[in-house]
Amino acid sequence: MHIVVCIKQVPDSAQIRVHPVTNTIMRQGVPTIINPYDLFALEEALRLRDKHGGEVTVLTMGPPMAEDSLRKALTFGADRAVLLTDRFFAGSDTLATSYALAAAIEKIGEVYGKPEIVFTGKQTIDGDTAQVGPGIAKRQSLLQLTYVSKIAELDLDGGKITVERRSEGGVQVLETKLPVLITMLEGTNDMRRGSMADALRAARSDLVIWSAKDAGIEDILKCGLRGSPTVVKRVFAPAARAEKAEQIEIRPAAIDTADALIETIFGTLPALETELVELHQTL
Amino acid sequence: MIEEKFDAIVVGAGMAGNAAAYTMASRGLKVLQLERGEYPGSKNVQGAIMYASMLEKIIPDFREDAPLERHLVEQRFWMMDDKSHTGMHYRSEDFNEDKPNRYTIVRAQFDKWFSRKCRDMGVTLLTETTVTELIQNDQGKVLGVKTDRKGGAVFADVVVLAEGINGLLGPRSGLRTSPKPETVALAVKEMHFLPAETIESRFNVKGDEGVVIEMVGTFSKGMTGLGFLYTNKESISVGLGCLVSDFAETRESPYAMLEGFKNHPSIAPLLEGSECKEYAAHLIPEGGYKEIPQLFGDGWVVVGDAAHFNNAIHREGSNLAMTSGRLAGEAIHRIKAARDPMTKEHLKLYKQLLDDSFLMKDLKKYKDMPGLLHTNSSNFFLSYPQLVSQAAQNFLRVDGTSKLEKEKRTSRAFIEKRSRIGLISDAVRLAFAWR
Numbered sequence: 001m002h003i004v005v006c007i008k009q010v011p012d013s014a015q016i017r018v019h020p021v022t023n024t025i026m027r028q029g030v031p032t033i034i035n036p037y038d039l040f041a042l043e044e045a046l047r048l049r050d051k052h053g054g055e056v057t058v059l060t061m062g063p064p065m066a067e068d069s070l071r072k073a074l075t076f077g078a079d080r081a082v083l084l085t086d087r088f089f090a091g092s093d094t095l096a097t098s099y100a101l102a103a104a105i106e107k108i109g110e111v112y113g114k115p116e117i118v119f120t121g122k123q124t125i126d127g128d129t130a131q132v133g134p135g136i137a138k139r140q141s142l143l144q145l146t147y148v149s150k151i152a153e154l155d156l157d158g159g160k161i162t163v164e165r166r167s168e169g170g171v172q173v174l175e176t177k178l179p180v181l182i183t184m185l186e187g188t189n190d191m192r193r194g195s196m197a198d199a200l201r202a203a204r205s206d207l208v209i210w211s212a213k214d215a216g217i218e219d220i221l222k223c224g225l226r227g228s229p230t231v232v233k234r235v236f237a238p239a240a241r242a243e244k245a246e247q248i249e250i251r252p253a254a255i256d257t258a259d260a261l262i263e264t265i266f267g268t269l270p271a272l273e274t275e276l277v278e279l280h281q282t283l
Numbered sequence: 284m285i286e287e288k289f290d291a292i293v294v295g296a297g298m299a300g301n302a303a304a305y306t307m308a309s310r311g312l313k314v315l316q317l318e319r320g321e322y323p324g325s326k327n328v329q330g331a332i333m334y335a336s337m338l339e340k341i342i343p344d345f346r347e348d349a350p351l352e353r354h355l356v357e358q359r360f361w362m363m364d365d366k367s368h369t370g371m372h373y374r375s376e377d378f379n380e381d382k383p384n385r386y387t388i389v390r391a392q393f394d395k396w397f398s399r400k401c402r403d404m405g406v407t408l409l410t411e412t413t414v415t416e417l418i419q420n421d422q423g424k425v426l427g428v429k430t431d432r433k434g435g436a437v438f439a440d441v442v443v444l445a446e447g448i449n450g451l452l453g454p455r456s457g458l459r460t461s462p463k464p465e466t467v468a469l470a471v472k473e474m475h476f477l478p479a480e481t482i483e484s485r486f487n488v489k490g491d492e493g494v495v496i497e498m499v500g501t502f503s504k505g506m507t508g509l510g511f512l513y514t515n516k517e518s519i520s521v522g523l524g525c526l527v528s529d530f531a532e533t534r535e536s537p538y539a540m541l542e543g544f545k546n547h548p549s550i551a552p553l554l555e556g557s558e559c560k561e562y563a564a565h566l567i568p569e570g571g572y573k574e575i576p577q578l579f580g581d582g583w584v585v586v587g588d589a590a591h592f593n594n595a596i597h598r599e600g601s602n603l604a605m606t607s608g609r610l611a612g613e614a615i616h617r618i619k620a621a622r623d624p625m626t627k628e629h630l631k632l633y634k635q636l637l638d639d640s641f642l643m644k645d646l647k648k649y650k651d652m653p654g655l656l657h658t659n660s661s662n663f664f665l666s667y668p669q670l671v672s673q674a675a676q677n678f679l680r681v682d683g684t685s686k687l688e689k690e691k692r693t694s695r696a697f698i699e700k701r702s703r704i705g706l707i708s709d710a711v712r713l714a715f716a717w718r
Contacts, residue, residue, distance in 0.1 A: 075411075195433040196285055199409045200315075 001054030001156060003045040004105055004115040005078070006136070007038040009062050009069040010126040034069045037121025039191045041184040044151060045119050046077050046192065052156055055079040057108055057115075061089055061100055067207060074202035075194040081205075082108060086212040091225030094127070098135025099222045104215040105140060116156070118181045122147060130183070137181035145174060146183045289315045289439040291615055292428055293406075294414045294452060296323035299587025299604035300445030301397040302341055306612025308404040312619060315437060316406050317430060319413040324394025326447075328472060328563035329601060331520070332495065332513065333388045337602035341609050342400060346382065350392040352515035353493025354383035357486075361549070363500030363510075364672040368549045379492065387493050387513045387520070389474075417442060417456045417583070424626075425456075425582035441582055441615055441625040445608060448566045448588040458583065459576030462591065464531060465657065466570030468508070470524030471537045473545075475557035479517050485553055486514055497598065498523075502544045504535055505665040507569075507657050509598070510544055512553065519554060521545060524567055526657065537564065567600065568593040572650035578637070579630040584611045592642065596649045603642050610636040651716040662709060666700050 011030040034042075045056045058073040060066050061084040070081035084104045092100065109115060118140070123130035130146070137144035150164040152173065162175045166185055194202070212223060221227060248264055251257045266273040293304045296318035304316045320326040332355070338345050357374035378384065402408055409430075418427040418436060427438030446452050454461040477485075486494045498510035508525035523537075523544055530537065545554060568574065568591040575591050578584060586592070587604035594603060614633035615625070623629045637643050656663055674693040684692075697706060 193432065196409075196412075196430055196435040196437065199412060199432055200285060200287075200407065203407050203409055 001049070001052050001117075002109075002113045002115045003049060003054065003056045003117045003119060004108055005038070005042045005045045005056060005058045005073075005119040006101055006105075006132070007042065007058055007060050007069060007073060007121075008035045008124050008126075009033070009060060009066040010035045010124055013125045032065070032068065034072060035121055035124045035126075037123060037125070037184065037186055039121075040186055040188050041119035041121050041182070042073060042076060042078065043189045043191045044182075044184055045117070047189070048117070048151065048154060049079075052154060055112070057082060057112060059084065059101065059104055059108065061085070061092070061097060061104070070207055071202050074205060075199050076192060077194050077198045080112065080208065082208040082210060084210050084212075084215055086223075088212045088217075088220050088223045091228060092223065093228035093230035094129050094131040094135055095229060096223055096227035098132045098139060099227060100212070100215070100217060101132065102136045102139035103217045104210065105136065107210070107214075107216045110216075114179070116178045116180075117161070118142060118179070120181070120183050122183050122185050133181060133183040140181070142179055142181040143176045144181045144183075145176065147185050148182050149185045149188050151182075284434060285437040287437075289313050289407075289437070290619060291315070291441050291443060292317065292437065292439040293443045293445055294428065295445035295447060295450070295587075295589075296320070296398050296401075296408065296410075297327055297394065297445060297447060297587065297604065298397070298601045299589070299592075299608035300443070301394065301401050302605040302608030303443045303445060303586055303612045304401045304406045304408075304608075305341055305397075305404055306609045307615055308401060308406045310612070310616040312616060314406045315439065316401065316408045317412045317414050317428070318398075318408065318410045320410060322395060322410055323398035323408070324391040327390040327394055328565050329390045331388050331390050331393075331601060332598070333386050333393065334599065334602040335382065335384050335386065337605045337609075339382075341605060348396070350388065350396050351491075352387040352389060353488070353491050354378065355385040355387065355495055356488065356492045357494045359494065359496040361496060361498040361500070362668040362671050363498050363502060363547065363549065364669045365501050366548055367672045367676070368498070368500070368547075369668075369671045369675050387495070387515050389515060389518075414446075414452055417452060417458075419456065419582075423457075423581060425580070440619070441584065441630070443608075443611055443615070444583060444585040444589050445587050445604075446589050448568050448591075450589045453576075453585055453589060458580060459585065459589075462566075462568060462570065462574065464528035465526060466568065466574045466591075466653070467527050468524040468567040468569045468595075469527050469530055469537055469564060470522055470567050471541050471562070471564045472520055472522030473541065473559050473563075474515075474561040475519045475521060475554050475559050476517060477519060477554075477557045481556070482514055482517070482519065488514070491516075499664055500668040501665055502540065502547065503664050504533060504540070505661040506530070506533060506535070507660040508664060511598075512550065518560075519557065521550070521554065526569060527566070529660065538562075567595075569595045569653055571595060571653045572643075572646040573653075575646070579627060579633050581627045581630075582625050584615070584630055584633050586611045592646070594645050594649065596652050597645070599645075603646075606640060606642050607637065610640065610642075649716065655712050655716045662701060662705070670697050670700060 009032050012033045016030050049056050056078045057080040058078045059082045060070055064085055070083055074081050089100055120133035134144055145163050147166050148163045149166045152164055153162040159178045161180055165172045165174055248260050290312040291307050291314050293300045293316040296316055304314050308314045356378040359370055359372045361368040361370045413431045414428045415431050416429045417425050419425050425442050429436050444453050453459045483489055493514040496512040503525050506525040506529035508523055510523040513520040523541055568588055570591055578590055586607040592603040592607050593600040611633050614636055618629045673696055677689050677693055
C-alpha cells in the first residue's frame with residue numbers, strides 16, 4: 001500500500017503578531033512548524049502502514065527551507081519525503097496550490113506506485129481555508145472524505161475504507177471505495193516519537209526535490225501568482241471587544257446558581273426579560 | 284540499538300559541541316551529534332560576545348556567512364550606586380579593522396549557522412534527542428550512550444561531553460560532581476528590540492559598530508554579581524547575574540533585581556521605547572581553575588561549560604568552549620590517526636593541549652579571584668561603588684568647601700566604611716589574585 005501525506009510548513013501562529021500600523025502579518029523571526037492538523041494525518045498514515053504494510057510518502061510545496069518540516073516528518077517515521085519547490089509556485093492561492101500538489105501526486109504515483117490514500121490535515125493554521133484537500137481530490141478524481149475523526153476499517157483486498165466523519169449534529173459512518181482523499185480532524189491521535197533508527201535515517205536521507213518541470217507540470221500559467229485568482233481585498237485586525245466576561249459565583253444549590261445567572265442576564269438585557277414575561281403570559 | 288558504530292559521539296550542539304564535532308568531521312572522522320533542543324541554539328541564551336580568533340582557528344572564513352550582530356568598538360565599565368554611575372570607557376578606531384576581534388551575536392541564530400557548518404562537514408546531527416545515560420563496561424570505560432528514543436543505544440570509540448553547565452550525564456555517571464551553588468552564577472537576561480537607527484544614535488555608533496557596558500554596584504545588593512548590556516543589530520541584550528548561593532542566602536528574586544536594574548536612571552534612557560521580546564535565565568560557571576573537574580577518561584572527554592571552562596574575570600565563556608571543543612577534536616583525531624585506542628592514557632593528550640593553550644594559563648592566573656570576590660562581596664559590590672560615587676560627586680560639586688577638606692572627606696568615608704587595614708588588605712589581596 002502507498003499513502004501520500006501532504007504537509008505544510010507554517011509560521012507558529014502562537015508566536016505571530018499583526019503589525020499595528022500596516023495590518024500585515026509579521027513573519028520575521030517567527031519559528032516555523034508543521035501545520036498541526038497535518039500531524040494527525042501523518043500519524044494516521046503511519047498507523048495504517050504499520051498495520052497493513054507499505055510506504056508513506058510526505059509531500060510539501062514550499063521554499064527550500066521547508067526541508068526542515070520534511071526531515072521532521074521522516075524522523076516521525078515517514079519513508080520518503082518530496083519537496084516541490086520552484087519560484088513559479090510563489091504566491092499560490094488554494095487553486096494553484098491544489099493544481100501543483102495534484103500534479104506532484106500524479107508524478108509520485110508514476111515513480112513510486114499509485115497511492116491508495118492521500119491524506120491532508122483538515123486545514124492549515126495560516127490560511128484556514130480547508131480548500132486544498134478537496135481541490136486535490138477533485139483534480140485527481142479521488143473520492144473525498146473530509147473532517148474524518150477515525151479510520152474504522154481498511155479493507156485493502158476489497159478496496160474499501162470505512163471512516164467516521166464528524167458533521168453538524170453527530171457522527172457519520174461512511175464507507176467508500178479506494179483510492180480516496182482524507183482530510184483528518186484534530187485530536188484524533190497522538191503523534192509518535194520516532195525511534196533512534198528513524199531519527200538517524202531522517203538526518204541522513206536525501207530528500208526528493210522536484211521543480212515544476214520535474215513534477216511534470218506543463219502549464220506554468222496555472223501556478224503561483226498567475227494561477228491564483230484569489231484577491232485579498234483587505235486585511236485587518238479585529239478590534240478588541242470592550243465588554244468583559246462576567247463571572248458568577250457558584251452557589252451551594254444548583255438552582256440558586258441558575259437564578260443568579262438569569263438575574264445577571266436580565267440585569268444587562270431588561271428588554272429580554274419583558275419579552276420573555278410577555279411570551280410566558282400569552283402561553 | 285543501532286548497529287552502526289561511530290568514531291565519536293558529541294553530546295550537545297552548543298559552542299563546545301559544535302567546535303568538537305566540526306574539528307573531527309573536517310578531519311574525516313564519523314561523528315554523531317545529539318542535541319536535546321528542537322534545533323541547535325534553541326536552549327542557548329547567552330548574551331553574547333563572540334571572540335573572532337577562537338572561531339577563526341575552526342572556521343577561518345566565518346565572516347562570510349555567520350550571523351554576526353555588531354563588532355565592538357567601545358567597552359564601558361560602570362560602578363553604580365542607586366542613582367549614579369562612575370564609568371570608564373574605552374573606544375578606539377582601531378577596532379574598526381578588516382577583521383574585527385569581537386562581535387555581539389544572538390546565540391539562537393549563531394548556533395543554527397554553526398550547526399549547519401558541522402552538517403555540511405559530514406556530522407550527523409539528531410535534534411530533540413536527549414542522552415539519558417552513558418553506556419560503560421565493568422571497568423568504567425565509556426562505550427556509547429543511551430537516548431530517550433526507542434532503540435536508542437548507540438556506540439562510538441569516544442564520547443565528547445559538551446552538555447553544558449547543568450548537564451546531568453557526567454555527574455550521574457560519576458565522571459564529575461555537579462557544580463556547587465557558590466561556584467555558579469544565575470544570569471537573567473532580556474532582549475529589547477529597537478530600530479537600528481535608534482541604537483546607533485543612542486550609543487553613538489554607526490553601521491555595524493557596537494558597544495558593551497558591564498556593571499557592578501548596588502543593584503546586586505552586596506552579592507557577587509555583574510550586570511551587562513550588549514548592543515545587537517536591532518536589539519539590546521540586558522541582564523545581570525549573581526552567584527546561586529548568594530541568591531539562596533539573600534532570598535532576592537533575580538527578576539525583581541533585573542527590573543530595578545533596568546529602571547536605574549543610567550540605564551532606563553538606553554532602553555526607552557524598546558519592546559522586550561524574550562526573557563531567559565541560565566547558569567554560568569564561575570568557580571574558575573579550582574573547579575575544573577577530571578577532563579578525560581577511558582572513552583570520554585568533557586569540554587566547554589560542562590568542564591567549568593569560563594574566565595569569569597574577563598567574561599570569556601564561548602571562546603573557552605570553542606577552544607576546548609577544538610582541542611578535544613584535535614586530540615581525538617591524532618589518537619585515531621595513530622590507530623591508538625581511546626583510553627585514558629591516550630586521551631591525556633587533550634589535557635596536554637589545554638595546558639599549553641591560553642585557556643588553562645588564563646584560568647590558572649585568576650585561580651584565587653573567584654574566592655576573593657565572593658568572600659568580600661559586600662565590599663566590592665556594595666560599599667566601594669557607593670564610596671566611589673560619593674567621591675566623584677564630592678569632587679565635582681562646587682560649593683565653597685576647600686579642595687583639601689574635600690579630599691579629607693573622601694578618605695574619611697572610605698576608612699569609616701572599611702577601616703584602614705581593611706582597605707589595605709583588600710588592595711593587597713586583589714593585587715595578588717590579579718598577578
